[in-house]
């Protein structure tokens with residue numbers, strides 16, 4: 253939904269084109285009025301400036317998620333002035349809704365979450381708004397039409413990521429006809445929808461690219477492996493796996509090797525994330541190209557929370573900048589890679 257922007261700013265970005273949409277009316281209104289009325293009754297009034305934050309995480313499905321959780325937990329610490337209540341929704345929307353309701357009941361100062369899927373959030377976000385608790389989205393988007401239901405959304409441009417993958421495939425592999433199988437992320441999740449769209453956009457003009465099969469592997473290594481086993485049974489002419497994350501690509505590697513084929517050679521692999529295990533497989537030649545998705549959202553989240561609680565204006569959309577890696581670039585980057 254935010255993907256039409258091509259703006260790419262740094263994490264601390266100043267100029268995201270959409271950022272101007274951080275309308276004074278909605279963000280400072282939601283932040284100051286709601287935040288301070290909540291503070292009066294919540295723990296913000298008691299222990300000085302401690303900000304209580306309820307964070308509902310998607311789950312623990314991938315290396316990316318582990319790095320993202322660590323970044324949030326390492327940043328929203330007591331030393332930094334936060335009281336973090338963290339819950340893992342195990343990739344279930346109902347668990348996230350339950351967690352958000354519990355944060356509302358506890359009267360936290362701010363709620364932050366990474367929505368497992370895009371749709372179905374309006375009712376619970378409206379409840380948070382009525383309770384005067386500002387909400388910040390991290391990582392994944394919601395498809396709510398009413399953008400006063402949240403203060404800000406920090407995360408990557410997933411359509412752009414899919415386009416970067418598709419452009420590389422089109423330029424480097426599809427100089428002759430290739431059959432592609434796609435391992436999609438969680439059905440209904442913003443990164444699954446957008447990475448699919450981006451890849452299709454970028455390869456639409458290249459008649460050499462044919463997507464012969466596409467199924468969800470739910471962003472996990474185990475499901476990526478199982479789905480790839482099915483693809484290998486159904487098709488004997490697969491040239492490329494496009495996986496929406498490294499973990500599913502790593503699962504596909506296992507399936508390809510078990511079938512007696514050589515990943516990266518007999519069947520090429522392109523993924524998204526660039527977490528350590530994926531980068532190692534790229535350096536080893538088992539994956540051919542990775543588009544990065546930066547999971548280190550903690551510092552930006554902390555910054556936005558402080559501003560919202562202080563009643564300052566915040567950018568409605570903060571676009572995280574991503575890079576991409578070839579094998580040579582992965583070998584160079586690995587020794588100093590943070591995640």
Ligand code: GYE
Pocket residue numbers: 313314315316317391392443471496497498499524525545
């Ligand atoms: O790419 C994947 C994780 O939402 C960007 O979720 C995130 C995605 C990430 O499971 O590995």
